[in-house]
Amino acid sequence: MARSALLGSSLAKKYWMALTGLFLCTFLIAHLAGNLQLLDMSPEGQLKFNAYAKFMTTFPLVKLVSYVLYASILFHAFDGFLLAVQNRKARPVKYAHEKAGANSTWYGRQMALLGTLVLVFLIIHMKTFWYEMHWGELGLDVDGNKDLYTLVATVFTQWWYVALYVMSMLVLAYHLLHGFQSAFQSLGLNHPRYTPVIKNVGVFFAVIVPVFFALIPVWMFINA
Amino acid sequence: MRNMKLTLKIWRQSGPNAKGEMKTYPVNDVSEDMSFLEMLDVLNDDLVRKGEEPIAFDHDCREGICGSCSLFINGEAHGPGRMITTCQLHMRKFKDGDTIHVEPWRSGAFPVIKDLAVDRSAFDRIQAAGGFVSVNTSGNLVDGNAVPIPKDDADTAFDAATCIGCGACVATCVNSSAMLFVAAKVSQFALLPQGKPEAKRRVLAMVEQMDKEGFGNCSNTGACEVECPKGISLEHIARMNREYLTASATKD
Ligand code: HEM
Ligand code: SF4
Numbered sequence A: 001m002a003r004s005a006l007l008g009s010s011l012a013k014k015y016w017m018a019l020t021g022l023f024l025c026t027f028l029i030a031h032l033a034g035n036l037q038l039l040d041m042s043p044e045g046q047l048k049f050n051a052y053a054k055f056m057t058t059f060p061l062v063k064l065v066s067y068v069l070y071a072s073i074l075f076h077a078f079d080g081f082l083l084a085v086q087n088r089k090a091r092p093v094k095y096a097h098e099k100a101g102a103n104s105t106w107y108g109r110q111m112a113l114l115g116t117l118v119l120v121f122l123i124i125h126m127k128t129f130w131y132e133m134h135w136g137e138l139g140l141d142v143d144g145n146k147d148l149y150t151l152v153a154t155v156f157t158q159w160w161y162v163a164l165y166v167m168s169m170l171v172l173a174y175h176l177l178h179g180f181q182s183a184f185q186s187l188g189l190n191h192p193r194y195t196p197v198i199k200n201v202g203v204f205f206a207v208i209v210p211v212f213f214a215l216i217p218v219w220m221f222i223n224a
Numbered sequence B: 001m002r003n004m005k006l007t008l009k010i011w012r013q014s015g016p017n018a019k020g021e022m023k024t025y026p027v028n029d030v031s032e033d034m035s036f037l038e039m040l041d042v043l044n045d046d047l048v049r050k051g052e053e054p055i056a057f058d059h060d061c062r063e064g065i066c067g068s069c070s071l072f073i074n075g076e077a078h079g080p081g082r083m084i085t086t087c088q089l090h091m092r093k094f095k096d097g098d099t100i101h102v103e104p105w106r107s108g109a110f111p112v113i114k115d116l117a118v119d120r121s122a123f124d125r126i127q128a129a130g131g132f133v134s135v136n137t138s139g140n141l142v143d144g145n146a147v148p149i150p151k152d153d154a155d156t157a158f159d160a161a162t163c164i165g166c167g168a169c170v171a172t173c174v175n176s177s178a179m180l181f182v183a184a185k186v187s188q189f190a191l192l193p194q195g196k197p198e199a200k201r202r203v204l205a206m207v208e209q210m211d212k213e214g215f216g217n218c219s220n221t222g223a224c225e226v227e228c229p230k231g232i233s234l235e236h237i238a239r240m241n242r243e244y245l246t247a248s249a250t251k252d
């Protein structure tokens, strides 16, 4: 019983994929809201950002949510891996001639590849900022907070890092373009009246969120 | 109208464990009024005359109702065209000089029997696991109209019941998922009062059998709905997702 509730069936695997995926979507909104403060590159803006970073890494409730978040990313990736392995095994002999574009989008079929690229980006991203914030040698600002702002600003003077960031947001956009509405369908939330709305919100979300994320490094690179 | 000359590239495989390959066959004199299967009949006639082994392919009703005919034609299940089976595909969809690729349904759960014919008994086993209503039919018939059913529910159940079990959904899915078929078979009962008493057991058993047969998972690409000859809607997959979720959460 416990097995079937967690990962035993194909459908259970998809419920978890959808739940963790939607949770990650809410995280994206919160993370973006925090990051947008970086657009203020004045000295006061820097101090405010560092104070915010300190709050985010020390306030108990935020810390608790962040553990749920790490678990969700790992579980989403692990579950996605299990699904992808089964999916590959389900067709041992491939078609010699296939016209998949006639009935579905490439990004809908390539969720595992897009997800893997997002994961690679997340690892690089967390090494650059999250790891350094927690265990690296960061200087202190005039308020005595760890100076994450200066680290971010320095990293974003490198054109290749900015380019990597922008490319990764494009990948994320495609993952969300399919993923957002797909999660509702996986959970059985399909309704003639609401599904078109969900689909439109999904497209909006998949475009707006990555575009704003990508805007930050580009802005900081230009104004460095 | 002049008859067409075509080049067919067809999967040949002498038996379940034999190694297969794509073979090229020129066909002349194809009328645009032929169905795709009639065109294959003409080719087979030719092969038999020449003393060669004819191409095995499934077919029965030849009017789009039995679900026997299959074939992955030019990269699409049942070929180009929507809401049709291969027996309903006409040669006027093709042009003189075309090359046409013909492959069997590809899925681990649908092993090749010979050439283009595959074993779809996995669908029968899913159906047998729960796709029925248990009633004693000996002498206690109830008048059909004695059970009131909202018209919309009856219509949606009927839409689901139009699934002919052809397997195009599996063949076309990037994951070889059977979700559209199973969802149709779950929905046709789930919506009706007669199906309600066994609804939980049914969806749990049918999904379990679907997984056992080795079909892939649903990525919601929607390809099945596009290629399904009966236009079975993705809404049925959502319904099955709901049914299964509540059944798993509330079973004892
Ligand atoms: C911020 C990061 C991410 C967000 C917001 C996100 C969101 C989503 C959502 C909403 C879905 C749809 C779930 C469904 O179809 O029911 C999904 C699917 C998927 N995600 Fe992610 N995801 C993220 C990162 C990742 C990562 C790091 C991986 C893996 C390495 C990954 C792999 C997948 C796969 C394989 C699927 C498709 C599963 C299927 O075939 O149905 N995702 N994601
Ligand atoms: S759902 Fe459509 S494609 Fe799948 S078996 Fe039924 S009729 Fe064929």
Ligand code: FES
Pocket: B058, B059, B060, B061, B062, B063, B064, B065, B066, B067, B068, B069, B085, B086, B087, B088
């Ligand atoms: S032969 Fe019956 S549906 Fe094509």
